[in-house]
Amino acid sequence: MLRVVCAIGWADFVLKYxxxxxxxxxxxxxxxxxxxxxxxxxxxxxxxxxxxxxLYLFLGLIVWEHFxxxxxxxxxxxxxxxxxxxxxxxPRVLLIFAVGWTNAIIFLTHVLIFLLFGFLLGVPxxxxxxxxxxxxxxxxxLALGVGMALSAYFLKYQDIRHLWEIALQVLFWLTPVAYQYxxxxxxxxELANLFRESLSLSLWGFFQIFVRFQPLSxxxxxxRRTFLYAQTEGIPSPHHVLGTSAVCALIFLLGFxxxxxxxxxxxxxx
Amino acid sequence: xxxxLSCTEISKTFRRATLPSVLLQDHLxxxxxxxxxxxxxxxxxxxxxxxxxxxxGLYGPNGGGKTTLLRILAGLMRPDAGSVYRGGTLSCxxxxxxxxxxxxxxxxxxxxxxxxxxxxxxxxxxxxxxILDFAGLGMFEQWPFKCYSTGMKLRLxxxxxxxxxxxxxxxxxxxxxxxxxxxxxxxxxxxSMKRRGKAVILVSHSLPSLEEICDRVLFLERGRxxxxxxxxxxxxxxxxxx
Numbered sequence: 001m002l003r004v005v006c007a008i009g010w011a012d013f014v015l016k017y018x019x020x021x022x023x024x025x026x027x028x029x030x031x032x033x034x035x036x037x038x039x040x041x042x043x044x045x046x047x048x049x050x051x052x053x054x055l056y057l058f059l060g061l062i063v064w065e066h067f068x069x070x071x072x073x074x075x076x077x078x079x080x081x082x083x084x085x086x087x088x089x090x091p092r093v094l095l096i097f098a099v100g101w102t103n104a105i106i107f108l109t110h111v112l113i114f115l116l117f118g119f120l121l122g123v124p125x126x127x128x129x130x131x132x133x134x135x136x137x138x139x140x141x142l143a144l145g146v147g148m149a150l151s152a153y154f155l156k157y158q159d160i161r162h163l164w165e166i167a168l169q170v171l172f173w174l175t176p177v178a179y180q181y182x183x184x185x186x187x188x189x190e191l192a193n194l195f196r197e198s199l200s201l202s203l204w205g206f207f208q209i210f211v212r213f214q215p216l217s218x219x220x221x222x223x224r225r226t227f228l229y230a231q232t233e234g235i236p237s238p239h240h241v242l243g244t245s246a247v248c249a250l251i252f253l254l255g256f257x258x259x260x261x262x263x264x265x266x267x268x269x270x
Numbered sequence: 271x272x273x274x275l276s277c278t279e280i281s282k283t284f285r286r287a288t289l290p291s292v293l294l295q296d297h298l299x300x301x302x303x304x305x306x307x308x309x310x311x312x313x314x315x316x317x318x319x320x321x322x323x324x325x326x327g328l329y330g331p332n333g334g335g336k337t338t339l340l341r342i343l344a345g346l347m348r349p350d351a352g353s354v355y356r357g358g359t360l361s362c363x364x365x366x367x368x369x370x371x372x373x374x375x376x377x378x379x380x381x382x383x384x385x386x387x388x389x390x391x392x393x394x395x396x397x398x399x400x401i402l403d404f405a406g407l408g409m410f411e412q413w414p415f416k417c418y419s420t421g422m423k424l425r426l427x428x429x430x431x432x433x434x435x436x437x438x439x440x441x442x443x444x445x446x447x448x449x450x451x452x453x454x455x456x457x458x459x460x461x462s463m464k465r466r467g468k469a470v471i472l473v474s475h476s477l478p479s480l481e482e483i484c485d486r487v488l489f490l491e492r493g494r495x496x497x498x499x500x501x502x503x504x505x506x507x508x509x510x511x512x
Contacts, residue, residue: 157294
């Protein structure tokens, strides 16, 4: 099964760029343009308060792009691989894992660019890079969990793809990619404080809580403090890593169960 | 002789909305309009049994339930009631060239096709030359699939499925494509499969084609097996005369 996942994932990665003159560079143009535009707009606003802001933004963007393209890839996989799903007998979840593998490869190429970028801006690679071995599985579990839950219902409700495009735009601004992520203590400590205080459940308050505690915000923050601010903010504690991994694994498990329950009906729903 | 593939009392009903919509917004905002469903009985208590080396034809009009039955036998679809027994390795070919990509070369497409059908990379490499020779692509082997003519695409796709080894084959109209030469080649291939003792369920709209090669033909109409005919395949009769 692992062989099938790796082969399909790698083939999709290679085929994505085959036949185009710019090849891999073509896929990097969109995030690069996004990076330049956000940098141009936000640098004067938040840049002075955030050390190494270009790297802060770049790292946030590549983690975000991984989440967005993996979840969207899980949905469109059902169209791209329709002939296989309709005519070959094998576990459909392998195709989801292949999407995860393809996007993991793309993410790793983005990390290489981040390292080069960091080197040029005076942040040389260090042993903290090993944290990617924890971060990438966490990111993949989270994105595949959400992606599986969405793709499980995509054939039944095909506007899920458009709704998710809108949701991604909203979610992008509710994730601290371009602006500062305000941390007042550990996640558990802050959550406990929230419950102790009487919450004002206004929309504004909801946004603040969402931005602070949604898993993607935490993953991006963990990546930044490991790779950029290890000396000032410290690396994530083992408890924090375990807790975050457990949340990502739970989201993955939920998505997997929903997908497994729905996948036998895919052939009927085409 | 024991069955290598059988199904017992298979039933399948498709529930379709009277006013179908694949939009979530319709189901949320106009749910009254879309909640009404109609039931289409695709299969009703269908039972069949296939013995080792036997060739079974499925014949019937469009919407008779042939493809649904084949999909259930293959494991692509779940029946509402009944059970399926599979006593050997199974390969189903509902289309030629499943998984082929226009940007891949012949060899890459064969490898990917084999991978989907559970053939190891080593086995693929071992058979590659034989498959490519069978397809007869000549100098075009290293070209992307998109550069091939329709005939070349069919030959490559057919070569791919012809070299997949299994005990049971489910074939859905896959041989009803291509020109006369291609169809003759398909018939030769089917005869060679029969000589090798493979068990096959073959779906076709052409009764003469089924009678030419099958040992039995089931007539499937409105989701039921209306009748069954044992036939002496023309191929057997010709060889007996010879």
